[in-house]
Amino acid sequence: MTEETTVADDDVSGPGTLRPPGAAPLVQVRGATKSFGGVQALRGVDLTLLPGEIHALVGENGAGKSTLIKVLTGVYAPDGGEFRYGGEPVRFARPADAQRAGISTIYQEVNLVPLLSVARNIYLGREPRTRWGTVDVGAMNRRAAQLVGDLGIDVDVTGELGRLGLGAQQMVALARAVSVESRVVIMDEPTSSLEPAEVETLFGVARNLRRSGTALVFVSHRLDELWQLCDRVTVLRDGHHVHTGPMAELDRVTLVSHMLGKDASEVGAQGVTEFAGKHRHGDAPVLDASGIAVRSRLSDVALQVRPGEVVGLGGLLGSGRSETVKAIYGDLPVESGRVSVAGRNLRAGSVRHALKAGVALLSEDRKAEGIIPDLSVRDNIALAVLPRMARGGIVVESRIDALVETFMTRLKIKAADTGQKVRELSGGNQQKVLIARWLCTEPTVFLLDEPTRGIDVGAKQEVQALIDELAGHGLAVVLISSEMEELVEGADRVVVLHAGRVEAELSGSELSHSRLLTALAGESADPADDGQPAGDDGQPTDGAGQPADGSGPSAGTGQPTAAVRTAAKEEEDGRG
Amino acid sequence: MSGPTMERAGAAPDRDPAKGASAGSPGPGPQPGSVRLGLGMRIAELAQRQGALVLLIVLCAVASVVFPSFATGANLSSIAVQASFMAVVALGMTFVILGGGIDLSVGSVFALGGVLAAWASQYGFVPALLVPLAVCGFIGLVQGLIIAKGGLAPFIVTLAGLLFARGLLLFITDEGTTTYKVPEGSAFLQLAQGELLGVGYSVWLLVVLFAIGALVLHRTSYGTTVLAIGGQEDAAELMGLPVVRTKVITYLVNGLLAGLGGALIASYTSSGVTVLGVGMELEVISAVVLGGTLLTGGAGTILGTLVGALLLQVIKNVINQVGSLNSNWQAVVSGTILLMVVSIQSYLARSRRG
Numbered sequence: 006m007t008e009e010t011t012v013a014d015d016d017v018s019g020p021g022t023l024r025p026p027g028a029a030p031l032v033q034v035r036g037a038t039k040s041f042g043g044v045q046a047l048r049g050v051d052l053t054l055l056p057g058e059i060h061a062l063v064g065e066n067g068a069g070k071s072t073l074i075k076v077l078t079g080v081y082a083p084d085g086g087e088f089r090y091g092g093e094p095v096r097f098a099r100p101a102d103a104q105r106a107g108i109s110t111i112y113q114e115v116n117l118v119p120l121l122s123v124a125r126n127i128y129l130g131r132e133p134r135t136r137w138g139t140v141d142v143g144a145m146n147r148r149a150a151q152l153v154g155d156l157g158i159d160v161d162v163t164g165e166l167g168r169l170g171l172g173a174q175q176m177v178a179l180a181r182a183v184s185v186e187s188r189v190v191i192m193d194e195p196t197s198s199l200e201p202a203e204v205e206t207l208f209g210v211a212r213n214l215r216r217s218g219t220a221l222v223f224v225s226h227r228l229d230e231l232w233q234l235c236d237r238v239t240v241l242r243d244g245h246h247v248h249t250g251p252m253a254e255l256d257r258v259t260l261v262s263h264m265l266g267k268d269a270s271e272v273g274a275q276g277v278t279e280f281a282g283k284h285r286h287g288d289a290p291v292l293d294a295s296g297i298a299v300r301s302r303l304s305d306v307a308l309q310v311r312p313g314e315v316v317g318l319g320g321l322l323g324s325g326r327s328e329t330v331k332a333i334y335g336d337l338p339v340e341s342g343r344v345s346v347a348g349r350n351l352r353a354g355s356v357r358h359a360l361k362a363g364v365a366l367l368s369e370d371r372k373a374e375g376i377i378p379d380l381s382v383r384d385n386i387a388l389a390v391l392p393r394m395a396r397g398g399i400v401v402e403s404r405i406d407a408l409v410e411t412f413m414t415r416l417k418i419k420a421a422d423t424g425q426k427v428r429e430l431s432g433g434n435q436q437k438v439l440i441a442r443w444l445c446t447e448p449t450v451f452l453l454d455e456p457t458r459g460i461d462v463g464a465k466q467e468v469q470a471l472i473d474e475l476a477g478h479g480l481a482v483v484l485i486s487s488e489m490e491e492l493v494e495g496a497d498r499v500v501v502l503h504a505g506r507v508e509a510e511l512s513g514s515e516l517s518h519s520r521l522l523t524a525l526a527g528e529s530a531d532p533a534d535d536g537q538p539a540g541d542d543g544q545p546t547d548g549a550g551q552p553a554d555g556s557g558p559s560a561g562t563g564q565p566t567a568a569v570r571t572a573a574k575e576e577e578d579g580r581g
Numbered sequence: 582m583s584g585p586t587m588e589r590a591g592a593a594p595d596r597d598p599a600k601g602a603s604a605g606s607p608g609p610g611p612q613p614g615s616v617r618l619g620l621g622m623r624i625a626e627l628a629q630r631q632g633a634l635v636l637l638i639v640l641c642a643v644a645s646v647v648f649p650s651f652a653t654g655a656n657l658s659s660i661a662v663q664a665s666f667m668a669v670v671a672l673g674m675t676f677v678i679l680g681g682g683i684d685l686s687v688g689s690v691f692a693l694g695g696v697l698a699a700w701a702s703q704y705g706f707v708p709a710l711l712v713p714l715a716v717c718g719f720i721g722l723v724q725g726l727i728i729a730k731g732g733l734a735p736f737i738v739t740l741a742g743l744l745f746a747r748g749l750l751l752f753i754t755d756e757g758t759t760t761y762k763v764p765e766g767s768a769f770l771q772l773a774q775g776e777l778l779g780v781g782y783s784v785w786l787l788v789v790l791f792a793i794g795a796l797v798l799h800r801t802s803y804g805t806t807v808l809a810i811g812g813q814e815d816a817a818e819l820m821g822l823p824v825v826r827t828k829v830i831t832y833l834v835n836g837l838l839a840g841l842g843g844a845l846i847a848s849y850t851s852s853g854v855t856v857l858g859v860g861m862e863l864e865v866i867s868a869v870v871l872g873g874t875l876l877t878g879g880a881g882t883i884l885g886t887l888v889g890a891l892l893l894q895v896i897k898n899v900i901n902q903v904g905s906l907n908s909n910w911q912a913v914v915s916g917t918i919l920l921m922v923v924s925i926q927s928y929l930a931r932s933r934r935g
Binding site: 099100139 | 809813
């Protein structure tokens, strides 16, 4: 675990590293590997941090960003790789070791103690002492007040942290990181819960730190922020190191193609997926959602789906895809918006009501939100309809058996028998069991959030064929997928979200890989988009200041995105 | 090292601050930005923090009017002395609960401490005190190590500890048939029976221990770490606080204090009574929670626990004063009050979440 990989002191610069003369790297990671169970989260990742730089760390779900950060800060022990800090080989066994060495981290979810005061949180573990060795509360509060004042944060340092808004809490976390005078500050999506003014404050602090020679790592799904703040960028994908280089040399489309492992020119012909093609569908939308707003997540999202139609919902991580379907399903409190199914308005925030109206949601995280591993296939399928299968409170077994048999055959669920425990099935069959469960409720609208993620290729194709079949039976399907092929080939129409807004709506001949890529990058606001169907205006992106030419994307690794992104789940787990 | 961290990081979504702190999510609740407290919540919070104190004062006032024998020096002193045995144990339990744990073994450990003290008193004062402390401290230490290093649930580990300590006690007393007596005239008897300025030594000891406890909780980094662990264990871990060490110390001290409580009761009753302490863990937990400590950990006060322990003892005493009431009513009343306190706590926790 503490084995040190000693490597001759060769040239330290990693791929694409700029190395200004005189600035020795502060952190060098080479070939870092880490797996959880059988899943490789990191497969040889390099990262070099220079003093006085802000380094963007970019990648989609499961790329390995969070794992890399946690390996770097002693939360996880790496399986292999070389780690140098200030030139010396290191392995941090615990977060405390990394912190003592001067690496502090601000996590995406605020990792402070809500019930303690702001000042206590800032100085936890390093409280100022009195002569007798006790905590000098007076001095602690004074220093904390000074510190947050200097950062331009207006909070009462003696108040409970949990009383503050999330943004303010995030700023307190920043104050804590600043107060330890770290040499490396890692910020894992610090801006996701901040208001614009707070983001400015945070950027100001980050730039001050850079000036004082601190190396900063900045993770954000708001791509604009990367160009505003960062000097260099490292892109990860599926646990691999993909690209490192100056931020200014990248445009948005190239960055996104690095992240997705696709570039517009390279994408091949049809036929990667099992999707048969376009679906015949009705004219009147069965699902009609408009003006959906969720605080700091979604604004004015609209979505219409007709019976028999598959509408793809595309977008990068953090663009609000899952939030959109959750909001429709009533599983997320919305600020405003209207959802109607077959002409009837749904009550906002009521899952029961949505279910009754015929909406079903296959959630992204089947382990946490769906499958009950120790129950049988039969019981898992029947779970959602138990109330309907009962007469006077007594479950009629024969009716359930008949129903389960039907779906086992129809969805080709491979299980020894209906009594087999679901945990013993493959990922693909587990997914089909879940789909069967929802089909039992006889939905008219089926929201599928990453239905093919984390299942093997064969099962993936079966699920894809099943989606086609469901649409063929007149079901209105919303398909969220991170894989461009699925959207392009499986959907009749793709609504692309960017930063919580509808960025573009592509259908017909517009529905191509290159157009999708441009839209995913948030750059579709060019004149060519004027002739869009439906009423959705492609939102212009707010000030990335990058040319939208989309030209010359440097070659990705050429690995098909159809590669199973199993690592995604692991990484999310790790995030806690 | 990374194993348990990972699991914990993934395991507790409901403690996720992003959800817990609520301000981020819109809805019927508070405005974005900082969370403002409604009047109802403020009253509930006051009731949770100071409710036991108010109840204690009201109960004492009423009792002194209704029962002439209540407010006498002898009665009050007896309340204080009798409360002290349980309160000593509750002090340790406060830290355990504040740190997000629970210790069900204290009743058995307490009884074991009493028997060991009575047995060892034949060798003099020092062994009578040190033997129970050593054995009970050791039990606490082992439990702490299993919980902190092994990552096992405190509930189960200390339930095993409860059985273990009770079994050990029965073994050394020949299935409870041997009752060790403290030799007459032993200095050890002074520990709980002696007085200074009209107040029993055990009460003085209690005051000193609680003062130290309050100092430790609010003015040392150990105390803050306990609160941090109870409030958000993942965060404590990620901030590099000594989580394992702190937990082990907490259970160790809790074992020591349970042993000390046992020694005090042995001194008070001049013997090692084997049937003591059955169900005491629940009474101790009640005292802690009544005193305003969150059962889920992370917030509470030492003084509150003292008030909670006194309140339970006063309820007992008052019900004894009412001749017609069976002493079992004490449990009914305490139970009702406890339920009220816990309801308020969970109401508050939910309001925080929004």
